[in-house]
Amino acid sequence: QVQLVDSGGGLVQAGDSLSLSCAASGGRFSYYPIGWFRQAPGKAREFVAAIPWIGGATFYADSVKGRFSISRDNAKNMGYLQMDSLKPEDTAVYYCAAAAYGGRPPQAKEEVRYWGQGTQVTVSS
DSSP states (O other), X not given: OOEEEEEOOEEEETTOOEEEEEEEESSOGGGSOEEEEEEOTTSXXXXXXXXXXXXXXXXXXXXXXXXXXXXXXXXXXXXXXXEOSOOGGGOEEXXXXXXXXXXXXXXXXXXXXXXXXXXXXXXXX
16 A cells, blocks of 8 residues: 655746655555546546556646656656646646556556645736
8 A cells, every 4th residue: 555645736827837846655655556636616527647566657638748748767666747838718627646566557537546745836817
């Protein structure tokens, strides 16, 4: 079992960049595929990005492709989401997520086993 703590959210202007972090503890982080999801007010939680437990190929929602970048540092038990060229429609609570041990990177809520507490990202126009 792994525990996740998100951080790095804030209030920025459109076009700015922000970097989110996900600190993991309590398990062998390097064997958990991780991802990021977000939830805007009144909307369902949606997939943003994911990366396998061994790194390598990454996956992105079409709405963030080319602007966001997911990465991980297994030696530090950390996951990251670099967000560039932010838009007002990126405003949401962002959640770090981990899927099953040794499994596929999570690209749907149903595939997530563990969630972070969420960090608010607000992009003003």
